[in-house]
Amino acid sequence: MLAEGRGLGMHVAITADRPGSVPTGISSAFQRRVALRLADEGGYLLLDAPADILSPSSPPGRAVIDGAEAQLAIVGGDPGVAEQAKALGALAEAIARTGRAPAAGVGTLGTEIPPASLPADVGGLPVLGVSDDTLAPVGFEPSGAMVLSGPPASGRTNALRWLIASVERAHPKVTRYYFGSPRSVIGQLPGWEATALTVEDAGSLAKEVAATIAETGAGEKILVVIEQIGDFLSTSADSALVEMIKAAKRSDHLLIAENESGGWGSSWPLLQEVKAARTGFLLQPESMEGDTILKTSLPRVSRADFPPGRGFFIARGKSMRVQLPLVE
Ligand SMILES: Nc1ncnc2c1ncn2[C@@H]1O[C@H](COP(=O)(O)OP(=O)(O)O)[C@@H](O)[C@H]1O
Ligand SMILES: [Mg+2]
Known part of the structure; x- marks a missing residue:
């Protein structure tokens, strides 16, 4: 908002109790400073205000604005809190009467989004989640x-x-295949056309699915899920899985491969493909993971900004911060 809002007619006013509590990256975006009396004289310098105008005994509302001493006006003329609230209410009504639209509230991205709150599709595509920039x-x-x-x-x-649920909502007739572990709740979900829960099964199912993918054209949808793909590295299923992934990439079908962040680093063909x-x-990513995993740079981020279910969706060289819904 600070960097780009101005050109869009957005104006920002902020208050802070000390000049030092505003990082320079933020304070440098402000063209104008109003200094009220400060406890610490050094603070005036940081606000570009002469240090000898105000003192600890200056009355409330006495300020330095553009180098000159000034007294700020009071809405309604009475400094009492109740009177102020009343006067501000009256001001708001007066502004509303001018026909101006009320300001929209500033929304925040939810941390627990129920799937039922989302549409069945977005422009014909399955829903990924809620985007951080548009909400x-x-x-x-x-x-x-x-x-x-x-x-x-x-x-x-x-x-x-x-x-899985989202693809199914958009493509009710989707045919699903699962590769993973017998202990996983995902493999136990209903509706799989076939599941491979051992390395031996994975090798033979991968060959079948690769052939099916190659034969199944537009209009039908196949979804392949490989959970903890790292578990299949250098096993007898490895090369068959690589061939299946290649087939999926050449097709209109979808293959999702899951692994813990640390497990994506190496460049074995199975992962590389x-x-x-x-x-x-990339859920709760480190900044470098965009580059190391998907050759797409992410903005600088801090893990603390990512509750469970939040991350970056990366496609076509672009990244988008998204919260995934929480399935019951
Ligand atoms: N999209 C989400 N929104 C809110 N909370 C989530 C979301 N995904 C996961 N969580 C929370 O995080 C916990 C761990 O989720 P889980 O999917 O088991 O993580 P992982 O498989 O990465 O270990 C869940 O029990 C849930 O409380
Ligand atoms: Mg898990």
Whole structure:
């Protein structure tokens, strides 16, 4: 808002109790400063105000504005809190009478979004989640290979459940295949056409699915989920899975491969084949993970800004901060 709001007619006023509590990156965006009396004389310098105008005994509302001493006006003329509230209320009504639209509230991105609050699709695409910049649902292209990554407890299992449900909402007749562990709740979900819960099964199912994908054209939808793809590295299923991933990338069908963040680093063909699609969802990412996993730079981020289920969706070289819904 500070950097780009001005050109859009957005004006920002902020207050702070000390000049030092405003980082320079923020304070430098302000053209004008109003200094009220400060406890610390050094503070006036930081506000570009002469230090000898105000003192600790200056009355409330006495200020330095553009180098000159000034007294700020009081709405309604009475400094009492109740009177102030009344006067501000009257001011708001007066402004409303001029026909101006009331200011929209500033929304925040939810941390627990119920799937039922989202539409069935966004412009015909399955819903991914709610975007951080518009606070509106966003969709994703359900084709090709997609990385799903995140540290422990970042919401990967929930993300898989949601993505499966979401693709199913947009494509009720989707045919689903699962590769993973017999202990996973995902593999136990109803509706799989086939599941491979051992390395041996994974090898043979991957060959079947690769052939099916190659034969199944537009109009039908196949979804392949590989949970903890790292578990299949250098196993007898590895090369068959690589071939299946290649087939998925050449098709209009979707393959989602999940792994813990730390497990995506190496460049084994099995991982590389998925990563090279440069599409995926990185939950609670470190800044570097955009580059290391999907060759797409992320803005500088701090993990603290990412509750479970929040991350960056990366596709076509762009990143978007998104909160995934929480499946019951
Ligand atoms: N999209 C989400 N929104 C809100 N909370 C979530 C979301 N995804 C996960 N969580 C919370 O985080 C916990 C761990 O989620 P889980 O999917 O099991 O993580 P992981 O598989 O990465 O270990 C869940 O029990 C839930 O409380
Ligand atoms: Mg999990």
